Amino acid sequence: MAHRIVATRYGPPAEALELVQTEPPLPGPGHAIVETKAIGVNPADAKTVRGEMGGDHSRLPLPIGFEAAGVISAVGDGAVTPDGMLSVGDRVIVYRAQGAYTDRLAADLTSVHRIPDELDFEHAAGLLLVGVTAADAVRTAHVESGDVVLVHGGSGAVGVIAIQLARASGATVLATASARNHDHLRSLGAIPVTYGDGLLDRVRDAAPGPITSVIDTTGTDEAIDTSLELVDNPGKIVSIAAFGRASDGIVLVNGSTPSSRRHRAEAVEPLIASAADGSLVTEVAKTFPLADAAVALTELEIGHPRGKFILVP
Template identity: 50%
Template sequence: MSNVVVATGYGGPEVLAVVDEPVGDPGPGQVRIAVRAAGVNPIDVKAYSGAFGTDPSALPMRLGAEAAGVVTAVGPGATGAAGPVSVGDEVIAYRASGAYATDLIVPGASVVPKPATLPWEQAGGLLLTGATAVHTLEAVKVGSEDTVLVHGGSGGVGLFAVQLAVARGATVIATASPAKHELLRELGAVPVAYGPGLADRVRAAAPAGVTAAIDLVGTDEAVDASVELVPDRRRIATIAAFGRAPGLGIQLLGGGPGADPGDDIRAAARTQLTSATAAGELRVFVARTYPLGEAAAAHRDIKSGHTTGKIVLLP
């Protein structure tokens, strides 16, 4: 049996519960993982909030999309993204449906080797936000000649986007509260505070202009500043402004309605991200960890919007 977090209804974190479910053996092409860490992401909260509908047949709803753990069984023909998978391998799984669990069966193609030096909690929070960051940078074609504005630079996706854009040679302007500015400077970005007058502060920080923008927060302020500052709207991408993106001609990315999921880009990003962390070229920031049974508290935390880095569940 596996301890599994499910949403028993639609609403807030109060609808979450931990239940026992049978695990069984992996089928052809599948692997079973004893989960050591599972990343918590805003999309997990939206899934049962009613934002994407309230179909009663989807309940109870398992949550989570990324996990790290040890392979305990391998089905016939199971091969990971980086090669054969064996019992005892330490792996990271993304995409891993229902990842909030103690034991999990996933397609072999979903797993990549975990870098030996990467702690479990960091491994569990690496791939979804990291792959999202890669997707945003690819979508707006960030390169060494660019100045890119990253809204929400100290969040889970933002910290990866900042580091990866800097690694590409771009000049990075990142918005965050003043308490997060020193960290962003440490990562190579020029921090600016959000709030009234944002566009003017960005202009002062980037007098030669901004060529691309990545919105990770979805506020009207972030969207308006991006449209005002970036001449080519196809070089603006958002993962959060679902209501405004279509009417403005900016790119909408991710798993929500009408968004480009970027499946191929995100799949290819997995080994890029693990290689970068193994080489010490990419840092994974974990804001807090919670036991699996405290998933509701973890969701209340992530809903606050003030975390620096990832929240991770530890079964």
């Protein structure tokens, strides 16, 4: 039998999630079955369980999870990817997955990506959702050499990758975080700034020149209001989370426009390669058994250590 976490209702993860047994999936044409070894946990999973991504009751029980890494255990007819035949035993990431919180995942081959030997399953499982989002934000902000970029939420899973990509483009980067994460931001080449009251003055004091663009991963009014004071054009503020502030003229990205989709698709292979060769640093904060998915999501929502939470089947 296969095991799967589903939401049986919309609400807090501790009340809504159940571990169920199902018949093992069979590989349809153009699909593979992946025996998962690690599953990425994301804020979007908790928002899905709570019904914040659309609370359609006809979709219940609803499989949860957008990304996982594991080993191919079966392939359907026509299981060919651009770089050749997929085979049983191949190590792969599945992103974007439908219902990744399972030990046997049926995956469309367009979402199956090979993992180099150097990249372990846990880091691979948590890489792509946040990685392609960070890459999209950095490209949408047109970050280039000489820019001074402010990243709100620089210690978050998206933020740490956005910092590294902006630094690789030659920009100076300031990044907000709690004080406990400042040394890590410095290690990534960013100038750390504590968020909270007085943020605008602290950014101005720390910045070596005018802020040329902003990447916001927090969605807070403090981040957006501060940013609007710092740049002359709201179109230089790119947010992945402040969807309630669209009327301010900021740029919101979530993979729904053609350019956002293209940025994300083009980022997949470079992210995997740079995570594998160590030039992109990501962290795993904690692992949980698959059965404890509700515990992981609850801890993620109330504040958590830096790095990704990973479920292990």
